[in-house]
Amino acid sequence: MKEIIALLRRHGIQATPQRIAIAECVLKADAHPTADAVWEAVKRAHPTVSRATVYNTLHLFCERNMIKSQILKEGIAVFDRNTGPHHHFIDEGTGEIIDIPWESLEVIGEESLQGFEIREYQVVIRGRKKTG
Amino acid sequence: MKEIIALLRRHGIQATPQRIAIAECVLKADAHPTADAVWEAVKRAHPTVSRATVYNTLHLFCERNMIKSQILKEGIAVFDRNTGPHHHFIDEGTGEIIDIPWESLEVIGEESLQGFEIREYQVVIRGRKKTG
DNA sequence: GTTCGTGCAAACGGTTTGCAACAAT
DNA sequence: ATTGTTGCAAACCGTTTGCACGAAC
Numbered sequence: 001m002k003e004i005i006a007l008l009r010r011h012g013i014q015a016t017p018q019r020i021a022i023a024e025c026v027l028k029a030d031a032h033p034t035a036d037a038v039w040e041a042v043k044r045a046h047p048t049v050s051r052a053t054v055y056n057t058l059h060l061f062c063e064r065n066m067i068k069s070q071i072l073k074e075g076i077a078v079f080d081r082n083t084g085p086h087h088h089f090i091d092e093g094t095g096e097i098i099d100i101p102w103e104s105l106e107v108i109g110e111e112s113l114q115g116f117e118i119r120e121y122q123v124v125i126r127g128r129k130k131t132g
Numbered sequence: 133m134k135e136i137i138a139l140l141r142r143h144g145i146q147a148t149p150q151r152i153a154i155a156e157c158v159l160k161a162d163a164h165p166t167a168d169a170v171w172e173a174v175k176r177a178h179p180t181v182s183r184a185t186v187y188n189t190l191h192l193f194c195e196r197n198m199i200k201s202q203i204l205k206e207g208i209a210v211f212d213r214n215t216g217p218h219h220h221f222i223d224e225g226t227g228e229i230i231d232i233p234w235e236s237l238e239v240i241g242e243e244s245l246q247g248f249e250i251r252e253y254q255v256v257i258r259g260r261k262k263t264g
Numbered sequence: 265g266t267t268c269g270t271g272c273a274a275a276c277g278g279t280t281t282g283c284a285a286c287a288a289t
Numbered sequence: 290a291t292t293g294t295t296g297c298a299a300a301c302c303g304t305t306t307g308c309a310c311g312a313a314c
Contacts, residue, residue, distance in 0.1 A: 014268075014269080016269065016270085016312095018270075019269090035303075036303070048271075049270085050271045050272065051272095051303095051304085052271070052272080052304095052305080053270055053271070055303090056269090056270090057269095071204065071205065071207075072203070074203055074209075075207050075208075075209070075278075075279080075302085076302090076304095077207075077304090089245075089248055092251065100245065104241055104244075104245060105239055105241040105242060106239070106241055107238070107239055107240075107255055108237065108239075109236055109237040109238055110257065112236075113221075113232065115261060115262045116261060116262060117261070118258075119224065119259040119260070120257075120258050120259070121255055121256065121257040122255070122256055123239055123242070123254070123256075124253060124255075124256055125248065125250055125252075125253040126250075126251050126252050126253065127248055127249045127250040127251040127252070128249045128251070129247060129248060129249070146288085146293075146294080148287095148294065148295085150294085150295075151294090166278085167279075168277090168279095180295090180296075181296080182295070182296045182297065182298095183278095183297095184279090184280080184295080184296070184298095185294080185295055187278090187280070188294090188295090207277080207303075207304080208277090208278065209278090209279090
């Protein structure tokens with residue numbers, strides 16, 4: 001709670017009850033919520049928050065590099081508290097998104113691609129999480 | 133033209149003028165059109181096609197594995213005639229999507245990921261195409 | 265009192281759906 | 290006559306925008 005406020009301050013964001021609630025939700029470990037999922041969650045504590053506030057706040061967080069938005073699913077953006085480079089696994093059954101640590105995979109050959117100025121890259125894996 | 137009809141038949145799709153036009157458009161080399169781009173293009177030859185027909189037809193092609201839809205950009209699907217495995221480069225300036233041949237890159241370590249049943253994976257690179 | 269954050273509602277753009285007309289078998 | 294295909298319009302969903310109210314420096 002105190003840390004969240006400090007974190008917001010550190011990113012030049014004025015702390016408000018709504019923003020704190022949104023930050024708490026989206027910074028939860030291993031969460032990749034959609035904007036609407038954040039809205040639903042935040043509404044439990046702040047029943048009056050508007051969708052617009054949630055969207056605006058998430059964009060603000062992205063601009064300030066607190067979180068990153070990822071386009072991995074059909075037509076919807078999900079938010080990722082992990083702003084460093086990492087890969088993603090997408091469960092095609094459940095839609096669940098799982099971070100894969102950067103060191104788990106190695107990509108070879110990207111430096112030798114001609115004609116591209118690479119800013120970032122990631123491996124996107126689709127399949128199913130093994131049950132059990 | 134004849135080949136397109138044969139191709140449709142081969143995928144169990146009845147050939148109609150609209151479908152042939154849509155197929156011609158989306159199967160063009162190196163094209164990654166959006167559904168609306170296909171609609172615009174097809175309208176030139178068939179001014180009466182409806183958006184719905186284009187969307188339905190593209191979905192049909194996807195189901196029948198003639199093309200693949202990719203979710204790489206904000207909120208819009210693009211269609212890819214390259215149904216085999218390959219990687220993608222996305223120009224962050226223009227939004228252009230470029231296929232990277234599968235053999236250009238090698239990913240190491242994906243077999244040793246625990247708990248995942250991998251169906252497919254690809255490297256998604258973001259950056260800028262070098263000018264000149 | 266000016267700036268910043270909020271809530272509401274309406275608009276937006278891409279996509280989907282329901283339905284009636286139509287063509288093909 | 291049945292089946293499949295089309296066009297239209299309306300609905301839909303995630304997202305964005307405009308604006309007025311209110312709180313905070």
